[in-house]
Amino acid sequence: MLCETVNRIQPTCKTALPRLPGDLAVWFFILAELLVFAVFFVAYAVARSRDTALFDTMQAGLDRNAGAINTVLLVTASWCVARAVAAAEGRLRPATTARWLVGAIACGAGFTLVKSAEYADKIAAGVTLSSDTFHMFYLSLTFFHFMHVILGMVVLAVLAIGSARGRYGPGRMNGLESGAAYWHMVDLVWLVLFPLVYVLH
Amino acid sequence: MNPTRLDLIWLLLLAATAISWWAAEWRGGGGVTTLVLGLALLKGTLVILDYMGLRGAGPRWRALVVGWLVVVLLAIGTIFLFGAD
Numbered sequence: 001m002l003c004e005t006v007n008r009i010q011p012t013c014k015t016a017l018p019r020l021p022g023d024l025a026v027w028f029f030i031l032a033e034l035l036v037f038a039v040f041f042v043a044y045a046v047a048r049s050r051d052t053a054l055f056d057t058m059q060a061g062l063d064r065n066a067g068a069i070n071t072v073l074l075v076t077a078s079w080c081v082a083r084a085v086a087a088a089e090g091r092l093r094p095a096t097t098a099r100w101l102v103g104a105i106a107c108g109a110g111f112t113l114v115k116s117a118e119y120a121d122k123i124a125a126g127v128t129l130s131s132d133t134f135h136m137f138y139l140s141l142t143f144f145h146f147m148h149v150i151l152g153m154v155v156l157a158v159l160a161i162g163s164a165r166g167r168y169g170p171g172r173m174n175g176l177e178s179g180a181a182y183w184h185m186v187d188l189v190w191l192v193l194f195p196l197v198y199v200l201h
Numbered sequence: 202m203n204p205t206r207l208d209l210i211w212l213l214l215l216a217a218t219a220i221s222w223w224a225a226e227w228r229g230g231g232g233v234t235t236l237v238l239g240l241a242l243l244k245g246t247l248v249i250l251d252y253m254g255l256r257g258a259g260p261r262w263r264a265l266v267v268g269w270l271v272v273v274l275l276a277i278g279t280i281f282l283f284g285a286d
Contacts, residue, residue: 021254049284079211
């Protein structure tokens with residue numbers, strides 16, 4: 001609280017105070033989502049430990065390059081979103097913020113295309129949710145995440161339109177920061193999902 | 202957040218992703234598992250602190266979200282290393 005006293009004389013101190021970016025409600029939503037994914041991840045690991053031979057054989061049939069390309073796309077999308085937030089905070093032209101967000105949406109779209117191609121291959125090979133335990137987890141876990149990417153792209157599109165209209169700037173960051181936090185959560189979950197499902201064996 | 206820092210973190214995330222990609226081919230058993238999960242911890246922590254912006258939030262929020270990552274990765278690591286049939 002010393003900072004607040006100093007604040008009257010030295011307004012720069014305000015930036016040093018702890019501040020949660022975006023809306024508190026979005027953070028509760030993010031925590032709930034993270035908990036659901038955590039349960040999913042641990043369930044996958046436990047199921048694998050009961051039948052490592054099946055999981056390792058079936059995992060070898062996944063397109064690991066597709067998974068790695070998708071990691072690059074999501075990480076790049078997160079970088080674009082972070083730059084969009086920095087652009088709005090730094091009072092850059094609204095078009096600059098919007099352009100970074102469009103870049104992120106393009107990466108998200110790339111992710112959905114690569115993932116759809118993976119699903120198409122699996123479906124063509126006759127794989128379904130009931131094929132085996134590995135594919136039950138692979139399909140449900142990645143599709144649950146896929147839906148989050150779709151929702152994230154809708155959120156980013158709304159933010160891009162708002163940015164182009166100059167809605168965000170210093171002191172008016174709540175909407176942009178909230179949407180950005182949601183998108184980064186989608187990226188964060190994939191950063192655990194990719195090694196777990198595609199790499200570790 | 203300083204844009205240069207955001208760019209550097211992006212490059213770090215890409216480099217860590219490339220290493221995990223290659224590591225999948227290595228025959229190292231527990232060593233590879235530990236390395237890949239360690240890289241996931243590094244990547245996730247950077248995303249949480251610098252992209253989500255929790256570096257500037259209160260310590261409790263930071264602990265909560267980074268704690269989620271640590272618990273999940275520790276659980277996965279423990280089950281992969283010691284839980285196999």
